[in-house]
Amino acid sequence: MTDAITIRRPDDWHVHLRDGAMLEAVAHYTARQFGRAIIMPNLTPPVTTVAAAEAYRQRIMDAVPEGIDFTPLMTCYLTDSIDPAEIARGHAADVFTAAKLYPANATTNSAHGVTDIRKLTGVLETMQEIGMPLLIHGEVTDGDVDIFDREAVFIERTLAPLVRDYPALKVVLEHITTADAVEFVNDASDNVAATITPQHMIINRNALLVGGMRPHNFCLPVAKREQHRLAVRKAGISGSAKFFLGTDSAPHEISAKESACGCAGIFNAPYAIETYAQVFEDEGALDKLEAFASLNGPAFYGLPVNEATITLERAENPVPATLGEGETRVVPFHAGETLRWKLAAA
Numbered sequence: 001m002t003d004a005i006t007i008r009r010p011d012d013w014h015v016h017l018r019d020g021a022m023l024e025a026v027a028h029y030t031a032r033q034f035g036r037a038i039i040m041p042n043l044t045p046p047v048t049t050v051a052a053a054e055a056y057r058q059r060i061m062d063a064v065p066e067g068i069d070f071t072p073l074m075t076c077y078l079t080d081s082i083d084p085a086e087i088a089r090g091h092a093a094d095v096f097t098a099a100k101l102y103p104a105n106a107t108t109n110s111a112h113g114v115t116d117i118r119k120l121t122g123v124l125e126t127m128q129e130i131g132m133p134l135l136i137h138g139e140v141t142d143g144d145v146d147i148f149d150r151e152a153v154f155i156e157r158t159l160a161p162l163v164r165d166y167p168a169l170k171v172v173l174e175h176i177t178t179a180d181a182v183e184f185v186n187d188a189s190d191n192v193a194a195t196i197t198p199q200h201m202i203i204n205r206n207a208l209l210v211g212g213m214r215p216h217n218f219c220l221p222v223a224k225r226e227q228h229r230l231a232v233r234k235a236g237i238s239g240s241a242k243f244f245l246g247t248d249s250a251p252h253e254i255s256a257k258e259s260a261c262g263c264a265g266i267f268n269a270p271y272a273i274e275t276y277a278q279v280f281e282d283e284g285a286l287d288k289l290e291a292f293a294s295l296n297g298p299a300f301y302g303l304p305v306n307e308a309t310i311t312l313e314r315a316e317n318p319v320p321a322t323l324g325e326g327e328t329r330v331v332p333f334h335a336g337e338t339l340r341w342k343l344a345a346a
């Protein structure tokens, strides 16, 4: 039995660090594990300008403890009226690594998102030309589409035509939850990849509803049936360069989750790499963890891999019931359980 694993320092290709007190409370969890992270722009107001992204990047750097080498990679929140020139300027200035497409009202803080992808023609042409990745929350929002079908319908109605019309555009389908998504990404060109969260490898929709409603297992896209979890899990541990780590860690203060209308988002940052390690070990695929966590993402983004390494040790790692205080009190994924791996101090 392996008792320690050393891999190149991983990166998180999809994380919500929030702002203000919550940013201060959560930034260190991500920074202690990951060399870089793609920072989601769904603040209020959303990050839609180069100036806003630069200011937010500075606030993140200020929130990361001294002595930790961590680079936030910023994204631009796409709206119906965003100017392609602003996106290109931000990309050229090394401020915007990628741009994020939220279909309007698909998820938390997406009210300013895109109402119709046809409004993005100029933006997508520009991004394709400059080689800037498009990151997608892939769910339709039509009231007549069942919430469990929204990812599959998005792939069929929006993503397939998009990939056909912009064959050279780099596209990441974020936080995939279905066998349909796995199949689409596998069949697409090398310009199409996907991120996978810990929760979508671990829970199916029973975890939300059996024995009572469990708001801390609610995120979007919502967890699906077991057959979909198994397909996503298999893709993640496969070693395929098309799939890489993106936690989608999305902290919401406890009362916003435990509410008559609870927010979507699972806070998994504190134990993210340990959780993934447990999944890979359960699948007998620990040898694929480094590709998923540390190599595939940089290769897709055209960035160097991290030089530093991390070591995970086999050790009981109890997850507290809650973390933080007051307005930053949050319930982490796996609250009250004990994980089998522990990140060794650097």
Ligand SMILES: NC(=O)N[C@@H](CC(=O)O)C(=O)O
Binding pocket: 016, 042, 107, 108, 109, 137, 218, 219, 220, 221, 248, 250, 251, 264, 265, 266
């Ligand atoms: N994943 C979630 O359920 N929530 C995210 C938004 C998102 O990534 O869709 C959030 O910002 O809270």
Ligand SMILES: [Zn+2]
Binding pocket: 107, 137, 174, 175, 220, 221
């Ligand atoms: Zn999302």
Ligand SMILES: [Zn+2]
Binding pocket: 014, 015, 016, 040, 248, 250
């Ligand atoms: Zn997200």
